[in-house]
Amino acid sequence: MLDGSKKLQCSRKISEKISEVITSGANSPGRLFRDVETPIIIADKAKGSIIQDVDGNEYIDYMMGLGPNILGHSPDIVSSTLESQIKNGAVFGINCKYEYELASRLVNAVSHVDEIRFTCSGTEAVMTAIRVARAYTNRPYILKFRGGYHGHSDGLLTHATKSAVRNNPLSMRDGIADVVRNATLMSRYNDETMVCEIFKENGANIAAVIVEPVATNMGLILPDVSFLGALRKCCDEAGAVLIFDEVVSGFRCSYGAVSDELGVIPDLTTFGKVIGGGLPVGAYGGRRELMKQVGTNGGVFQGGSFAGNPLTMVAGVAALDELSSGHLLDNTKLLVEYFCQRTREKFEAYGIPFGIQSYGTMATYIFNSDMKSLRNFDDVELQNSDLFAKFHRRMAERGVLFAPTIEEPIFFSTVHTKEQIDLTVDLSVEILSSII
Ligand SMILES: Cc1ncc(COP(=O)(O)O)c(C=O)c1O
Structure with a gap:
């Protein structure tokens, strides 16, 4: 007791x-x-x-680490891989072959993902996917859903009510410029009418809709497939980018993305948690046309000393192979x-x-x-x-x-x-x- x-x-x-x-x-x-x-x-x-x-x-x-530990804590298959990798280097500063190994598994498993980039957290993955969408559309606004949590980057804390701070909602507001906050529009999950109205008024300025296809930060909420379909349609009509945040759901509900299970395909998807085999990770990917905004091909910057580090990569490969x-x-x-x-x-x-x-x-x-x-x-x-x-x-x-x-x-x-x-x-x- x-x-x-x-x-x-x-x-x-x-x-x-x-x-x-x-x-x-x-x-x-x-x-x-x-x-x-x-x-x-x-x-x-x-x-x-x-x-x-x-x-x-x-x-x-x-809790399972709040999602990542789909194989349980410290699965032997991941621990033994990590034990041997730690002796061979934990971070290189140059590419390693394991980045290819994990990236190719993600690309092969998710229908709309032609290319992927790794980050060290889901927060960074979502933040950067939004940057890609803004660069692609040259528009300022994003649309998210009340109660949706997509990490702690500035524009995404808006309306991301977390019970841990419910008694002091201001703790999610301070330090965020009004101009950033005001660029985040808010709708209600599973409410396609509200989404359509927001698009009618603001469609020309919306760069992206960011949504979990299965909402995992307000208990666990199942989407109406028609709601996700309406998001797809609104984005298509307005020329906005549809981003599915599968940091939690990706590779946890089936081997791959929930989008493929439900048959509503976004333009970009963010991953995290399970794909790192229990180590810190994030990733975003999608159609080549969008992803080419990033790095030396385009104007969107994303990097990181530990992005694609060999420990996370081998842990992720071991976990995904076990699940595949x-x-x-x-x-x-x-x-x-x-x-x-x-x-x-x-x-x-x-x-x-x-x-x-x-x-x-x-x-x-x-x-x-x-x-x-x-x-x-x-x-x-x-x-x-x-x-x-x-x-x-x-x-x-x-x-x-x-x-x-x-x-x-x-x-x-x-x-x-x-x-x-x-x-x-x-x-x-x-x-x-x-x-x-
Ligand atoms: C749906 C979703 N997106 C993004 C994040 C942020 O991921 P991280 O905690 O790895 O930064 C979380 C974290 O719980 C999440 O649930």
């Missing part, structure tokens, strides 16, 4: 020390556990589907369906008035008894976040760790087991029955 004093003693002490030297006590705000009653947990190590904190408590982990047959992802998707089905059945049997929705290897609870599904960020905000805060703590006390915010999905990996799923569902029912 995490009684908040004894079993998390080391976590608390280290957290206090961190706060003395790391501003606000974390390098990323979600780690402060502000949205949940659970005290801050400090990680020690992790393997497979289990993460262990510095007090020695173990948890079935449904599709079996592991297919099995995990079946497990997620089983998790959802069992949750629904048990919730109904025990009178718990909530639902669950999933896509690929991710899922989200619906903590609102009036809603059958979540369709946009307005719905996400109408959930019972106080209940989630309690639920999170009780689950952690019993050894199940979800992301400490209702806005992140439940992330599964290929190494979660049916027994772990059964345990998680049973615990969720027991705990929710006692707190609702």
